[in-house]
Amino acid sequence: MNSYLFLPRDGKLKDHSDYLLRADVIAIDTETTGLDPHTKNLRLVQLAVHGKPVLVIDFYLLDEINVKILSEVLLTKSVKIFQNAKFDLQFLRASGFAVNGPIFDTMLAAHLLRTSRGPKRLGLGALVDFFLGVKLLKEEQRSDFSGELREAQLEYAANDAKVLLELRSVMTPALKSNNMINIAKIEFECVKAVAEIEFSGILLDMTQWEVLTKKTKEEYKTAEQKLLDYAGKSIVQPDFFGNQTIVGLNLNSNKQILALLNDNGVSVEDTSKRSLSPYKEEPIVKNLREFRKASKMLSGFLEPMPSAINPKTRRIHAHYGQIGAYSGRMSCGNPNIQQIPRDNAFRSCFIPALGYSMVIADYSQIELRVAAQIAHDERMIEAYRTGGDLHILTASLVTGTRIENITKSQRQAAKAINFGLIFAMGARGLQAYSQDVYNVDMTIEEAEDFRERYFEAYKGISRWHDSIKKNPPRVSRSLTGRRYFHREDAGLAGLYNTPVQGSAADIVKNALGMLVNTLKGTKAMIIGVVHDEILLEVPSGNSFKAAAILKRTMEEAGKKYMPDVPLVAEAKIASSWAEK
DNA sequence: TCAGTTCGCGCG
């Protein structure tokens, strides 16, 4: 097999620089000694250009001159194809390489092109099988790239890069014919930002965190004792011999908690927050909530978070799934930074490095604005255009009160109404949701009444719902063209929600891609994204500039897709994530 | 015993 050259064994990179620098398209793959770019190493870099042997470069043996050439090749304006670029970009960056030119990410493309038929998995092997009809041979132990390299490893590494060229040749026309060039561009431009977020990580103030952990442990113990007191000696179970024996109570067992509640006069079917809502004044229910709160905080956040700190950078590098949700939203895990409690006690532990500031910006009501755009609701559009407060407007419309007389609690209730009813929430759902999320009491009659008045007031939303009800779409698209295949049994709520949530995600991703360019010169790092919120860490001297750029870029990012409704983002300079 | 599923709940 002469289709690849192993450098420097088979020559110098320098001897290939001419065509590499002139190429329109380069496929790039890397092999590394592990998954973490901060503690593991780049071992191989494979470069594939149409009509040339694949260059497999042993990065360990690359001399200074050839490192410089590789660097130049990566900086050209040519299209760079990667499979999961987020990964390679981070390892390249850790070794001092930046990548210029448009990125084509075969994994993201496959995500977008995915139909109900597949491909189900998005590994390179699955993609080659699905799009090219070729089986990629998998070699045992090919993943160990730390020691002596075997010829077979090099062959596979070379082939991985080579197939990327072929994949793009098939996927580009597929993206075109399916009208997804637009969204593909957004995703491809966004991937650099996602790589940057993962690579940068976020700093956790361990001193504060430990104090909070200790405090919560005490709260846990108190709540635990109080709850155990209800059980007393009453928790008994027949043993093998039919004798009643006292068994220990596991407060994390919903089964046991259910029995305990029932024994104490709380007749519920399950122990969820929603079912318990009518009993929220019962002391035992109050105690259970306190216990669960403390338990969740400890086992979900306080205890696992310190182990996520990277030994090398001392920061937390979460993993982001760029197309993690079916809607197109990103997901986050290991650990999930997107679900850190909003409580200032938690958020204030996330801080910028010394000499840096945080810049935090979020969109104002982006999903409601997107819904107004998609539904073409005149009243909502008008409200947003004139800078009105949609929650106050809704409160006024459903209660018949003049806008200037709307109280804070009426606005709070309207918030639940706006967010709930736009996505097909029923009266009962609205009642429970208002209670849970907004602490608003509402009778079922009131909820029914609000529901009716709401759809009377927002005729565009009502029309939009009606048309979907009448003719439930099997396929729909976000404002940028992201495509959704709906299952036959898809509920109305999903049909309403998915394109709205997805369009908002598209706009955030567009903003992230733009930021990679607009923030240049500010030395800002993008360190987090939480659906409608973007976090930066910036040298303090540049924070005003970065905040202005961030706000402007986020607002600009939606203009093309939201012709009728303005987007508003608010940016703040902060010394921790708690200041919003 | 252990992988897979379900519940409950944190976030948007």
Place this chain on the structure above:
DNA sequence: AAAGCGCGCGAACTGA
């Protein structure tokens, strides 16, 4: 007819 949606994670539970 009626229906919020989208995630990830820890702990308990289930089933072979």
